[in-house]
Amino acid sequence: MNPIKNLKTLILDILFPPLCLNCRTHMEKEEIKTGMCWKCLNGIVLNSSFFCPICKARLPDGIKTCHKDSKYLLAAAANYNNDAVKNIIWHFKYRGWQKLQNILGNFLTGYLQTLNTNFEAFIIVPVPLHKNKQRKRGFNQAEILGKIAAEHLNIVMEARCLKRIKNTATQAELKNHELRKKNVANCFFVENPDLIRDKNILLIDDVFTSGSTINEAVNVLRANGAKKIIAFVAAKAS
Numbered sequence: 001m002n003p004i005k006n007l008k009t010l011i012l013d014i015l016f017p018p019l020c021l022n023c024r025t026h027m028e029k030e031e032i033k034t035g036m037c038w039k040c041l042n043g044i045v046l047n048s049s050f051f052c053p054i055c056k057a058r059l060p061d062g063i064k065t066c067h068k069d070s071k072y073l074l075a076a077a078a079n080y081n082n083d084a085v086k087n088i089i090w091h092f093k094y095r096g097w098q099k100l101q102n103i104l105g106n107f108l109t110g111y112l113q114t115l116n117t118n119f120e121a122f123i124i125v126p127v128p129l130h131k132n133k134q135r136k137r138g139f140n141q142a143e144i145l146g147k148i149a150a151e152h153l154n155i156v157m158e159a160r161c162l163k164r165i166k167n168t169a170t171q172a173e174l175k176n177h178e179l180r181k182k183n184v185a186n187c188f189f190v191e192n193p194d195l196i197r198d199k200n201i202l203l204i205d206d207v208f209t210s211g212s213t214i215n216e217a218v219n220v221l222r223a224n225g226a227k228k229i230i231a232f233v234a235a236k237a238s
């Protein structure tokens with residue numbers, strides 16, 4: 001950091017001491033670097049299993065099916081119903097707090113280590129944003145998470161094959177499951193099917209709530225020849 005920016009940060013920190021983004025208490029120096037106080041951070045319990053994407057039930061070790069008609073498995077590092085988790089994702093996504101990717105990265109890698117699954121034969125595909133939305137936000141949160149997972153697993157990320165061709169309303173603004181489903185209908189397109197044909201895919205996104213966006217992406221990937229699909233998110237709502 002340059003000295004002027006350093007000084008500016010110091011003055012701002014004195015005038016407006018950084019607060020934990022979850023409980024709003026003052027933070028110590030090391031906590032500031034992370035963005036959250038240790039108490040809130042240590043209160044987050046990571047998952048250690050796969051889930052059924054239809055009923056969201058936890059799948060016991062070695063069991064890969066619950067609802068037989070589900071076309072994919074759900075892997076979710078944390079629970080979106082935890083306020084601290086929700087706040088991390090919200091500040092990361094809508095406030096652009098890039099430093100939070102370290103916490104989220106630790107969620108992903110910590111969770112992956114508990115899964116006892118070999119992902120060598122998978123490629124990573126992040127759920128894309130529409131280009132207008134990505135331009136406005138400046139980044140795609142799913143791609144940032146995908147990059148962390150790809151590096152950790154030492155597998156390839158293919159971020160250019162799945163495109164979002166409809167600039168849909170933000171799913172979080174739509175409360176009803178049917179509206180969400182309709183909102184994302186036909187919003188994806190596979191530009192280069194050769195990149196995904198016969199491949200196992202780890203489809204990455206930040207959150208899984210109603211599942212409509214991921215279901216839509218899974219259908220399109222499947223229609224273009226993808227084999228096994230695991231949807232991998234930082235957090236899922238219960």
Ligand SMILES: [Zn+2]
Nearest residue numbers: 020023037040
């Ligand atoms: Zn806190």
Ligand SMILES: [Zn+2]
Nearest residue numbers: 052055066067
């Ligand atoms: Zn189920």
